[in-house]
Amino acid sequence: MGLVVQKYGGSSVADAEGIKRVAKRIVEAKKNGHQVVVVVSAMGDTTDELIDLAEQVSPMPPGREMDMLLTAGERISMALLAMAIKNLGHEAQSFTGSQAGVITDSSHGKARIIDVTPGRIRTAVDEGNIAIVAGFQGVSQEKKDITTLGRGGSDTTAVALAAALDAEVCEIYTDVDGVFTADPRVVKKARKIDHIGYEDMLELASSGSKVLLHRCVEYARRYDIPIHVRSSFSGLQGTWVGRTQGNEAMEQALISGVAHDTSEAKITVVGVPDKPGEAAAIFRAIAGAEVNIDMVVQNVSAASTGLTDISFTLPKSEGRKAVDALEKLKATVAFESLRYDDQIAKISLVGAGMKTNPGVTATFFEALSRANVNIELISTSEIRISVVTRADDVNEAVRAVHTAFGLDSDSDEAVVYGGTGR
Ligand code: ADP
Ligand code: ASP
Ligand code: MG
Numbered sequence: 001m002g003l004v005v006q007k008y009g010g011s012s013v014a015d016a017e018g019i020k021r022v023a024k025r026i027v028e029a030k031k032n033g034h035q036v037v038v039v040v041s042a043m044g045d046t047t048d049e050l051i052d053l054a055e056q057v058s059p060m061p062p063g064r065e066m067d068m069l070l071t072a073g074e075r076i077s078m079a080l081l082a083m084a085i086k087n088l089g090h091e092a093q094s095f096t097g098s099q100a101g102v103i104t105d106s107s108h109g110k111a112r113i114i115d116v117t118p119g120r121i122r123t124a125v126d127e128g129n130i131a132i133v134a135g136f137q138g139v140s141q142e143k144k145d146i147t148t149l150g151r152g153g154s155d156t157t158a159v160a161l162a163a164a165l166d167a168e169v170c171e172i173y174t175d176v177d178g179v180f181t182a183d184p185r186v187v188k189k190a191r192k193i194d195h196i197g198y199e200d201m202l203e204l205a206s207s208g209s210k211v212l213l214h215r216c217v218e219y220a221r222r223y224d225i226p227i228h229v230r231s232s233f234s235g236l237q238g239t240w241v242g243r244t245q246g247n248e249a250m251e252q253a254l255i256s257g258v259a260h261d262t263s264e265a266k267i268t269v270v271g272v273p274d275k276p277g278e279a280a281a282i283f284r285a286i287a288g289a290e291v292n293i294d295m296v297v298q299n300v301s302a303a304s305t306g307l308t309d310i311s312f313t314l315p316k317s318e319g320r321k322a323v324d325a326l327e328k329l330k331a332t333v334a335f336e337s338l339r340y341d342d343q344i345a346k347i348s349l350v351g352a353g354m355k356t357n358p359g360v361t362a363t364f365f366e367a368l369s370r371a372n373v374n375i376e377l378i379s380t381s382e383i384r385i386s387v388v389t390r391a392d393d394v395n396e397a398v399r400a401v402h403t404a405f406g407l408d409s410d411s412d413e414a415v416v417y418g419g420t421g422r
Pocket of ligand 3: 009152155210211212
């Protein structure tokens with residue numbers, strides 16, 4: 001039997017009991033004859049608590065120190081997990097991201113993995129140990145500083161290690177039974193998806209389904225690593241994420257699911273002169289501040305004024321940086337004002353089947369209209385439609401769309417075993 005990588009999220013190791021429960025599960029895999037490499041997240045909401053703490057001592061903490069702070073969360077859980085496994089009579093060793101050979105660029109808070117050299121992990125498992133690796137962290141190639149991969153980054157650590165170690169499978173253990181047709185915290189009648197292709201999973205992830213991180217799915221697709229998303233609290237089969245081509249089990253669904261995201265804000269640049277170069281200057285300034293944007297909307301100007309409004313969405317966490325960058329631009333681009341709105345939500349419908357199916361957009365908008373939800377922005381890709389609405393409307397909108405596309409299950413309610421949803 002080959003090597004498996006198992007990743008346990010924060011909700012699975014929220015307290016001492018959780019750590020002991022997970023330790024038993026890991027030992028089971030080892031007893032079944034696998035070589036086992038475990039990636040672990042910080043306990044419960046530790047990362048959020050550390051961020052709150054940092055903000056209390058500094059409004060804009062330096063990225064390098066922030067990464068030093070946050071990586072401590074995963075060091076706590078990895079050591080405790082190794083102790084719990086040893087207590088069950090099995091050999092385990094914990095490793096930081098740096099010790100595990102996770103090499104990244106120098107972009108603190110959102111570092112990209114550029115190489116994985118897991119020599120120490122390979123040696124540890126070859127000697128019969130269970131290797132426990134701290135998720136979400138690495139070391140920068142250039143400066144040798146400790147970096148983090150961005151929120152939820154342990155998923156990426158797990159897939160990257162699975163690829164580098166040529167693992168049979170990467171198992172992502174979490175607090176729900178797999179990937180559902182909508183967030184089970186919002187839609188009780190959400191259905192578990194047995195198989196989903198990388199493409200649909202990528203769209204769901206980038207649209208806010210945080211059960212898997214976008215970058216981790218991208219990585220898995222590139223190296224063709226099958227991912228099994230499942231609960232650490234139940235013994236049920238979860239969701240298999242993999243290739244659709246040549247996979248009989250994976251018939252392309254018309255609609256895979258509904259995702260929502262409340263982590264974004266909207267900036268509107270009001271009264272931009274409608275002439276070539278203005279949008280370019282605005283987005284160059286945003287790029288210069290290293291802010292990633294999502295949706296962009298601009299209308300043709302009212303002929304009488306020659307002015308237009310440009311709106312775009314971005315992570316709330318980058319709002320201040322973006323507004324500062326635009327304020328500085330005011331001298332060169334003569335726009336009238338800036339509006340910042342963080343009370344928005346994005347709702348997305350995802351499905352490879354929608355490419356060839358007319359009427360999906362109409363059904364989507366009709367469902368929102370029946371739920372009395374106003375649409376502020378719209379964007380589409382081949383296999384996704386997204387809208388921006390008021391944040392207060394998000395739950396109702398997701399449920400309405402889920403029902404309208406016949407996704408509601410008529411059997412068991414989706415179970416959420418743990419976590420605070422934070
Ligand atoms: P972990 O701590 O294990 O990393 P996360 O909180 O990052 O867990 O991800 C699991 C959560 O993702 C679930 O508790 C659920 O609320 C949320 N979620 C959002 N969309 C989906 C979806 N489509 N299917 C399953 N879970 C989803
Ligand atoms: N602990 C980190 C976070 O909360 C990384 C992870 O859990 O994947 O974002
Ligand atoms: Mg996660």
